[in-house]
Amino acid sequence: MRTFCRVAAAAALSLVLIVQRPAQSAPDPFEINAILSLTGPTAFGGVQEQRGLVALEAAVNKAGGIKGRPVHFHIYDDQGSPQVAVQLATPLIAQHVAVIIGPVIVANCRAVGPLVTAGPVVYCTSPGAPVELGNGYMFASSTANADNFRTSIRYFRERGLKNIALLTPTDSTGQEGERVILATIALPENRGETIVASEHFAPADLSVAAQIARIKQSNPQVLISWTSGASLVTVLRAASDGGLDVPVETNGGNMSFAQMDQVKDFIPAAGLFFPGPLFLAPPGSIPRGPTRAAIDRFIQAMHDAGADPVVPHLYTYDPAAIVVDAFRQLGTNATAEQLRAYLSKLHGYYGANGQYDFRDGSQRGLGSNAVLMVRWMPERRAFVGVSRPGGEPLP
Numbered sequence: 001m002r003t004f005c006r007v008a009a010a011a012a013l014s015l016v017l018i019v020q021r022p023a024q025s026a027p028d029p030f031e032i033n034a035i036l037s038l039t040g041p042t043a044f045g046g047v048q049e050q051r052g053l054v055a056l057e058a059a060v061n062k063a064g065g066i067k068g069r070p071v072h073f074h075i076y077d078d079q080g081s082p083q084v085a086v087q088l089a090t091p092l093i094a095q096h097v098a099v100i101i102g103p104v105i106v107a108n109c110r111a112v113g114p115l116v117t118a119g120p121v122v123y124c125t126s127p128g129a130p131v132e133l134g135n136g137y138m139f140a141s142s143t144a145n146a147d148n149f150r151t152s153i154r155y156f157r158e159r160g161l162k163n164i165a166l167l168t169p170t171d172s173t174g175q176e177g178e179r180v181i182l183a184t185i186a187l188p189e190n191r192g193e194t195i196v197a198s199e200h201f202a203p204a205d206l207s208v209a210a211q212i213a214r215i216k217q218s219n220p221q222v223l224i225s226w227t228s229g230a231s232l233v234t235v236l237r238a239a240s241d242g243g244l245d246v247p248v249e250t251n252g253g254n255m256s257f258a259q260m261d262q263v264k265d266f267i268p269a270a271g272l273f274f275p276g277p278l279f280l281a282p283p284g285s286i287p288r289g290p291t292r293a294a295i296d297r298f299i300q301a302m303h304d305a306g307a308d309p310v311v312p313h314l315y316t317y318d319p320a321a322i323v324v325d326a327f328r329q330l331g332t333n334a335t336a337e338q339l340r341a342y343l344s345k346l347h348g349y350y351g352a353n354g355q356y357d358f359r360d361g362s363q364r365g366l367g368s369n370a371v372l373m374v375r376w377m378p379e380r381r382a383f384v385g386v387s388r389p390g391g392e393p394l395p
Contacts, residue, residue, distance in 0.1 A: 119336025
């Protein structure tokens with residue numbers, strides 16, 4: 001009996017020790033900061049970019065995170081304001097974080113840029129970001145406006161459309177877009193392409209009817225309006241009301257289903273076009289290989305997150321995926337200087353936007369071979385690639 005009691009007591013003590021032994025804690029999440037526009041005039045794009053980060057976070061953590069640590073994107077809302085973007089970036093800079101994903105728009109990237117001459121890396125998610133070639137801590141998502149317009153002008157040129165009208169906003173995005181369009185038209189390859197009208201408007205204007213009337217008198221064959229959000233609704237409504245039915249090209253940031261719902265009553269019969277990424281290429285045009293595999297991973301990640309993939313998702317997804325891969329290589333204690341040096345030499349990285357090579361000093365790693373022309377097809381509710389990469393029209 002005494003033996004039984006001793007055994008029972010020992011068993012009870014073992015049970016107590018097991019219960020009292022602290023459970024092994026899970027590793028702390030590794031936070032990567034992002035500044036996006038979740039409210040304000042550019043929220044339509046910023047919210048989509050947020051979904052791109054959420055989808056990537058889930059995919060990365062499903063694959064084991066970074067060296068066993070889960071990743072978490074801590075997202076701040078700059079409300080579409082350059083001043084707020086600076087207010088949010090300043091304490092992060094003081095904390096010596098290695099990287100910030102965002103901001104979303106050109107003006108906010110320009111506001112933050114002068115603050116990061118010694119870091120952190122700022123991976124602006126606007127393709128029009130004012131990067132300093134071959135230097136600096138600012139990198140830019142997707143393809144440069146120069147590559148976008150070189151692709152689109154080639155597409156229109158080879159379709160025999162030579163007379164181009166511009167209707168651009170007076171904000172940073174519009175000014176940068178107009179500057180690059182004019183430089184692209186001046187290239188020898190575009191001899192014969194002509195700007196027949198150039199009109200401007202303030203982003204807050206509720207009507208551009210007068211500008212459309214003057215443009216119509218110039219007999220354009222194409223209208224380029226490098227704007228986004230509510231301004232695009234204003235432009236397309238005025239063109240529809242004014243009887244200007246020509247192909248319209250606009251900013252790739254508009255390539256979301258929510259934005260297309262806003263303009264559905266004003267889509268020109270001649271087509272609404274965008275320079276777009278490779279994941280929108282026609283089926284079978286991207287052969288099996290690393291790029292196709294990266295595109296498939298992106299599409300699957302968005303579907304797993306409950307979203308049909310659109311271009312603004314990719315503006316954050318690829319840059320954040322590149323940053324995650326960098327931390328996997330360098331370790332989570334990597335400094336801003338180490339991260340910048342790593343990205344500046346990165347090549348042979350395959351993302352959903354194509355094969356990246358940062359060694360050209362572009363601070364974005366992509367060129368015109370990562371751009372194709374895309375048309376919104378209302379009857380199919382789909383963005384459809386209508387050119388090969390670089391702009392050659394499909395048969």
